[in-house]
Amino acid sequence: MKLKIINTSKNPMPAYATTLSAGLDLRANLEEPITLKSLERTLIPTGLRIELPEGYEAQLRPRSGLALKQGITLLNSPGTIDADYRGEIGVIVVNLSNETVTIEHGERICQMVIAKHEQVTIEEVDELSDTERGAGGFGHTGKK
Numbered sequence: 001m002k003l004k005i006i007n008t009s010k011n012p013m014p015a016y017a018t019t020l021s022a023g024l025d026l027r028a029n030l031e032e033p034i035t036l037k038s039l040e041r042t043l044i045p046t047g048l049r050i051e052l053p054e055g056y057e058a059q060l061r062p063r064s065g066l067a068l069k070q071g072i073t074l075l076n077s078p079g080t081i082d083a084d085y086r087g088e089i090g091v092i093v094v095n096l097s098n099e100t101v102t103i104e105h106g107e108r109i110c111q112m113v114i115a116k117h118e119q120v121t122i123e124e125v126d127e128l129s130d131t132e133r134g135a136g137g138f139g140h141t142g143k144k
């Protein structure tokens, strides 16, 4: 599928892949670096707006390197970009480390995966079919 992008950021398009099979790394678009204290969260602008075809969503996911090395992850992971959203993509990051972390302009802060989803019609009913599991959940089978 074709993904239309408006890039109003200071990160030129060559900084972005033109085709993607999985995640596209999104870069912070900042006037100045942002510092995040331990457990602090913020919305990072990307300067990107996209037009997804109906039936698709974009998911924002953490980058494993940032998570492992700096404790930076996405608070609402995966962030959902709706097909009808035309605003700027923002990235909600949180610092789960014990130290202050600095995010610079142009840093790759998350990855965006485009996914197809079912078009679902909701039917309200009085009963659901029986299964062996029934209402058992939340670890009811134990640990081992």
Ligand SMILES: O=c1ccn([C@H]2C[C@H](O)[C@@H](COP(=O)(O)OP(=O)(O)OP(=O)(O)O)O2)c(=O)[nH]1
Pocket: 060, 076, 079, 080, 081, 082, 083, 085, 088, 089, 090, 091, 092
């Ligand atoms: O990490 C995110 C999550 C959302 N959005 C944008 C795109 C999305 O289509 C819109 C709404 O997101 P969501 O449905 O998660 O937010 P909400 O809290 O339910 O707000 P709304 O009432 O606007 O739907 O905000 C982002 O830019 N980044």
